[in-house]
Amino acid sequence: MPLMKSWVTSANSADTPFPLNNLPYGVFSVGDMPPRCGVAIGAMILDMAAVEQAGLLDLGDPDLFDMPFWNGIMDLGSEVWANLRARLTQMLAEGSTDQAALEPMLVPLDQAELHMPIIVEEYTDFYAGRHHATNVGTMFRGAENALPPNWLHIPIGYNGRASSVVVSGTDIRRPWGQLKGPNDDLPRFAPSARFDLELEMGAIVGQASDGPISVTEADEAIFGYVLLNDWSARDIQAWEYQPLGPFQAKATATTISPWIVTKAALEPFRVDTPAREFELLDHLKDAGPMLYDIDLTVTLAPRGKAATVLARTNYREMYYSAAQQLAHHTTAGCPMNVGDLLGSGTISGPEKSQRGSLLELSWGGKEPITLDSGETRSFLEDGDTLALSGAARGDGYQIGFGPCTGTLLPALADPYAR
Ligand code: CA
Numbered sequence: 563m564p565l566m567k568s569w570v571t572s573a574n575s576a577d578t579p580f581p582l583n584n585l586p587y588g589v590f591s592v593g594d595m596p597p598r599c600g601v602a603i604g605a606m607i608l609d610m611a612a613v614e615q616a617g618l619l620d621l622g623d624p625d626l627f628d629m630p631f632w633n634g635i636m637d638l639g640s641e642v643w644a645n646l647r648a649r650l651t652q653m654l655a656e657g658s659t660d661q662a663a664l665e666p667m668l669v670p671l672d673q674a675e676l677h678m679p680i681i682v683e684e685y686t687d688f689y690a691g692r693h694h695a696t697n698v699g700t701m702f703r704g705a706e707n708a709l710p711p712n713w714l715h716i717p718i719g720y721n722g723r724a725s726s727v728v729v730s731g732t733d734i735r736r737p738w739g740q741l742k743g744p745n746d747d748l749p750r751f752a753p754s755a756r757f758d759l760e761l762e763m764g765a766i767v768g769q770a771s772d773g774p775i776s777v778t779e780a781d782e783a784i785f786g787y788v789l790l791n792d793w794s795a796r797d798i799q800a801w802e803y804q805p806l807g808p809f810q811a812k813a814t815a816t817t818i819s820p821w822i823v824t825k826a827a828l829e830p831f832r833v834d835t836p837a838r839e840f841e842l843l844d845h846l847k848d849a850g851p852m853l854y855d856i857d858l859t860v861t862l863a864p865r866g867k868a869a870t871v872l873a874r875t876n877y878r879e880m881y882y883s884a885a886q887q888l889a890h891h892t893t894a895g896c897p898m899n900v901g902d903l904l905g906s907g908t909i910s911g912p913e914k915s916q917r918g919s920l921l922e923l924s925w926g927g928k929e930p931i932t933l934d935s936g937e938t939r940s941f942l943e944d945g946d947t948l949a950l951s952g953a954a955r956g957d958g959y960q961i962g963f964g965p966c967t968g969t970l971l972p973a974l975a976d977p978y979a980r
Pocket of ligand 1 (some may be wrong): 687688760762792905907908
């Protein structure tokens with residue numbers, strides 16, 4: 563599919579993340595205005611509350627955009643999702659008779675503050691990238707036992723906390739935690755010294771379920787995707803993770819990009835999962851191409867300095883699709899809700915330059931990396947700003963996700979000191 567032309571001329575360039583082909587959904591405010599739903603188009607945001615108030619939508623409910631999040635729209639199901647996208651495409655297309663009515667409802671993106679696009683109901687994070695799991699397993703258990711015996715049969719995950727998910731641009735505070743002593747002696751309580759990023763994608767569940775669902779049903783239930791940085795305290799994690807998995811290591815924050823890129827916008831970019839060593843059991847078998855060809859990049863900028871590219875990878879490197887993760891999540895009867903967020907797990911590629919975490923890039927701190935400024939990093943330093951970006955590249959256009967950034971602030975004083 564080629565670039566679709568819009569009368570919003572900034573949407574017609576090969577470089578904009580938000581051409582008419584994309585139409586991602588977010589929540590924005592300008593000045594003192596309360597946050598409201600918007601759709602990004604080129605360098606502008608279309609104010610959906612204004613569009614609805616003007617009677618330009620016919621989706622069966624006149625008050626869909628009263629709320630500053632997209633959960634209500636998602637809840638209405640795939641027919642409404644398709645109708646809304648079709649109407650937006652029609653209204654914003656070059657030559658549309660709605661142009662004059664819509665022009666006053668556009669707000670420049672660079673004047674807007676962006677907010678969480680959804681209420682995150684629950685957050686689950688997976689460990690479903692094979693290169694990442696192999697790298698981490700090799701460091702911790704040796705190359706022979708890198709992948710645990712279950713890894714090639716189920717997407718391993720853990721239940722995280724919705725309350726710690728924040729939108730791009732939110733500062734992150736270096737956490738304190740219980741850390742193992744330097745010589746395997748007794749633990750101590752200190753700021754994390756091995757604070758890290760994880761380059762991931764997040765899938766947003768748009769339809770509720772109650773009981774086991776198939777991979778095909780799971781794919782249908784997914785509304786869209788965001789970029790996701792799962793900040794991780796490796797020293798807290800190393801001490802706490804056995805036998806129940808990560809807990810406080812992942813409790814500080816998880817950053818997502820502010821625009822939900824819909825499954826519909828990503829449709830032309832579907833790709834298969836990689837070849838499998840073991841055939842999956844029937845309930846997890848691939849049911850069509852359910853990964854996406856999305857180029858991913860992460861950069862690190864020390865305070866006041868230029869950014870260095872840490873890694874370039876692609877979402878297609880995942881071993882399990884989000885649909886397989888969602889299907890697996892329901893296997894034992896877990897009800898899923900509209901607004902549930904599923905982290906893919908760190909997306910590393912086979913090459914060193916494709917590793918999606920500093921843990922892997924610096925090989926556990928043994929091989930510090932050198933930034934363009936000449937500084938070195940094993941893990942994050944105070945003042946570092948991380949920025950994820952993503953783009954699916956079409957014929958003369960791209961489907962972008964907007965920013966997914968966060969700056970690491972120094973730890974506060976000991977929170978328990980009297
Ligand atoms: Ca993670």
